[in-house]
Amino acid sequence: MELFTKTLFLCLALALTNGAPAPPEDAAVNDEPERLKTHCEHHRDKVQTTSPEGHRIVGAYVPQCDAEGQYLPQQCHGSTGHCWCVDGRGQERAGTRAPPGTPSVDCDRPERPKTHCEHHRDKVQTTSPEGHPIVGAYVPQCDAEGQYLPQQCHGSTGHCWCVDGRGQERAGTRAPPGTPSVDCDRPDAALPDRCAGIEFDAITPDEKGNMLFFKGSHLWPGFRGPAQPSNESFKELDDMHNIGHVDAAFRMHNTENPDDHDHIYFFLDDKVFSYYNHTLEDGYPKEIQEDFPGVPTHLDAAVECPKGECIADSVLFFKGNDVHVYDITTKTVKTKTWSHLPVCTSATRWLEHYYCFHGHNFTRFHPVSGQVSGDYPKDARRYFMTCPNFGHGGHYKVLKCSEVKIDAITTDDTGKMYIFAGPIYMRLDTSRDGLHAFPITRAWKEVTGGVDAVFSYTNKIYLIKGDQIYIYKTAAHYTLIEGYPKTLKEELGIEGHVDAAFLCPNEHTVHVIQGQKLRAVDLTASPRAVTQVLPMSLSDIDAAVCGEEGIKVFKGSQFYNYESPRLLALSRIAPVPQNITKAMMGCEE
Template sequence: AKLLTLLCIISDNLLTKWRSPAAVPDRCQGIEMDAVTVNEDGIPYFFHSGFLFKGFHGAAERANETFTELDEHQHLGHVDAAFRLHYEDHPTEHNNIIFFLDTQIFSYYQHKLEGGYPKNISEVYPGIPDHLDAAVECPKPECEEDSVIFFKGDEIFHFNFKTKAVEMKEFTSMPNCTSAFRFMEHYYCFHGHNFSKFDPKTGEVHGRYPKEARDFFMRCSKFSDDSDHVERERCSRAHLDAITADNEGDMFAFRGQSFICKEVNDTLKVEPIELTFKEVKSDVDAAFTFKDDLYLVKDEHVFAYRVGENHTLLDGYPKTVKEELGIEGPIDSAFSCDEHQHVHVVKGQLMYDVDMAASERNATNERSIMFPSDAAMCGPRGVTLVKGNHFYHFDTLKLLFSRAVPERHQVSLELFGCDH
C-alpha cells in the first residue's frame, strides 16, 4: 500500500509538471538564443526554447503562435538554426524563412509552411550535417555566390546555392556560434549572451569583441556596471523613439529609458531619461524643439522644457496632445524647422501642420508622406526621417511627398559615429 501511495504521488507530480507551462523567458536575463533571423520585413526574430522574441524589445511569445505548423510536428522545444533565404535568382524561394530542427528543414513564406515540408536536411542541403548549431544567409557579393554558412561545433560549411557545392572553412578567430545573424549587411555570431561581428568570407573578427548582446540587440535597462553605456547607445541596433536638434546644433535622441545628447563638437552624453526629464521617466513617443524650448510627447501628453543646465518643466505642462497640437494622441514623430512657426506632426503615413502661434491649435493640411517614421528632425540642411536602424535625409520639406526615395544611411554609424 505504501509503495502504491508513493507511485501515485510520483505520478501526480510528473503529471503536474507535464501540464505546467514552461516559464516565459526574459531576454534581459542573459539567456542564450537558439536561433536568430529576420522576417520578410526585416524585423529580427530571436528564438529560445520554443519561445519567440520579435524585435529588440517586448515580451516573449510561443513560437508556434507565429509558425503554427510547428505544432503538428512536435518540435516545440527548440529551433537549431534559422535564416531568411536570400536567393533572387529563384523568386519562388527568395525571402522564405528557413528553420532547422534536428534532422529536418521547414520552409515558411509569410509565416505559412510551404507545400512538401518538412523535408530532410540532406535532401535540400546535401553535404550539410544534422543537428546544426547555427546558419546564416550570405548573398553575393558579400560571399562569392549566393550561399548559406552553416555552423556545427567548430566546423564551418559554405553551401553554394547555384552549384550545391559545400566548402569547408576554418574560422579560427571566432568562437563556436550558438546562433548567427545577418543584419544591416553585417554578420554576427552569438555565443551565450555575447556576440562577435565577423567577416563571412574569412571568419576574421575585427575590433573589441565579444560584446554583450543586451547592449546592442535588446532594449534592456542598465544591468551591468561593466557595460560601456555610451557605446551601448551609440551602437545599439534598437530603433530610436524620438530625435530633435536645437538652434545650437546639439542633437537630442531618446531610446527606451535613455537620453542621448550629441553636441556640436561630437561629444556624446548618455543619461537616464528619468534623471534629466523626471516627469517623463521613459519611452518618449516624439520630440521637437520650438524657439528655445524642448517638447517631449508621451502617450496622450506633451511636456515642454526650458533647455539649460537643469531642464525645467514649463508652467502649465504637461498638456494633452489634443490641447497642444490639435490632434488625438498618440503620435509617431514631430519636428519643426527654424524658418517656420509650424510644428509638423507625423501619425502613421500622414503629416499635419500645427500653427504654434495660434491661440486655438489645430492639425491642418493633411497629406501623405513617403513612409511612416519612428523619429524625425529638421535642421539647416533639411529634414531627417528615422525608420528602424536607418535614416533618410531630405534637402527640403517638399521632398517628403515625392516618390524618389533618398539614399539610406545607418543610424549607429552616421548619426552617432559608431565604428560597427
C-alpha cells in the same frame, strides 16, 4: 458361414479407409488454404495464453475481434467496465473512453488525426516489448481533444510542472512533491527572460525585417518586449510537427529566385522547414539534403551571406568549429574550420555585419575569413535587446508616429538613407534588417548634440550644425575630411540658421531652406556661392529630401510631396499632407 463372410469383408473395408466413412458423391471438397491470423487475433491469443497453463490472466483486457479477425470498433474491459473506440490497429482513439454507467461514444464517427500529445503518449506507452509503459517513465497527459494538459505530473517522482501547447516545460514552473504547484492557467507563468542572460537557439529576421530570437518553445519578436510562445507566430510547427525548438534559422537572400528570396528556413535535427509570411510552405518539412545537399544535420547555427559580402550568394552553416559555406547557385559546399571563433549557438546578419552568439555574448566576424576585429566578446544585452541596467549609449525610446519630429534626412550615393532626430540617427534603407536607432556620435563622433540639416554629394555627407559644416567621406567608418568643420559662410556662402537642405539625384545644386527662403548653391563653383533665392509659402520646415519620386518636405509628424524645387518655391497652396508611418521610420502606429 454367410454371416462370417460379410463380417470379415466389412472389417477389411474399414481398415483400408482408416475407419473414415466415404464422402457422399455430391459433397464439395474445401481446397482453400487456412488464412493467417490477424493482428487482433494474435493480440487476443497472446493475452489468453500468457499464464503457464495457457489460460487468460485474471483481470487482463482481452481484445475483441470480428469474424474477419479485425478489431471491433468498440472495445470493452470486462473487469473494469470501461469501453472505448479503437482504430484499425487496436490503438485507443483519444477522448472515447467511457467509464461504467456513462454513455459510450459512437465509434462509427470518423476518426480525427492523432495530436502530438497523443503520439507522444502512445510512444511512451508502447516502448516495452509487451506494449506496456516502461516502469517509471513519464507519460504525457492529454485532454479530451488530444492537447497537452497545462499541468503535467510524473507519477513516479511526484514532480509537476506547466507546459506550453507543444508539451515543452515552462521554465521555473516545476514543483517537487509536497510544494505548492504553479497556476498553469496564468499566461505569463514563468516566461523566459532574455535579460537574465540566456543562450539563444536561433536568431533571424523575418521577411519584413523583424528580428526573431528563439529559445526553446518561445521567441522574442524584436529588440524589446517579453517572450511569447513560438506557435503564436509559426502555428504549423506546433500543429504538425511540434518542433518545440529550432537548431538554426536564416532568411534566404536569393534575388534571382523571387520564389525563394526572403523565405525563412528553420532546421531541426535532419529536417528543414521553409516559411513565408509565417506560413509553412507546401512539401515541407524536407530532409536537409533535399534542399541543401552536402550540408550536415544537427546544426548549431546558420546565416545568409549576399554576393558582395561573400564571393557568391551563400549560406554559412555552423557545426562546432566547422563552417560549411553553401553556394546557392551551384549547390556546392566548401568547409572551413574557424577554431579562433567561439562555437556559435546562433548567428545573424545585421546592417551588413555578421554576429556569432555564444552564451549571452556575441562576437562579430568577417563572413569570408572568419576574422574577428575589435574587442570581443560583448554582452548581447547591451546591444541586441533593451534591458534594465544595460545599454551602449542609445537609450532610444520608440515614439508614436504622431509624435515623430525629425531634424534632417538624406540619401547618400550608395543608397543608404539616414534620418536624424535629436542625438540619434537611423538607417531607413535597411528595412529588411529592421529599423534601428543609434547615437549620432557612433558614426560621426565629432558631431555632438544633433544636427540641423544634412545632404550628400560625390561620396561625401555634409552635416550642418549651427554655423558649422562637417564633411565626411562616406566610405567605411565615415572619416572627417581634414580641415573641417568650417563655417557655412566659408563652405556654402550662406549665413544664419539652416532648417533643411536637399540635393536631387544627378544634380550639382544643393537647395538650402532658411525660414521661408529657398536658396540654391552651385557645388561645382569655386568658391561656392548662392545662385538663386526663391520665396516659399510653407514655413517651419524640419527636414527635406529629394529622390526619384520628387521632394518630401517634413513638418512635424507629416510630410508634403513636391515634384521639383521650383514647385516647392512657387506653389501658393500646399499639397495634402501625409502622415509618417511605421513602415517609413519604425515608429509605433
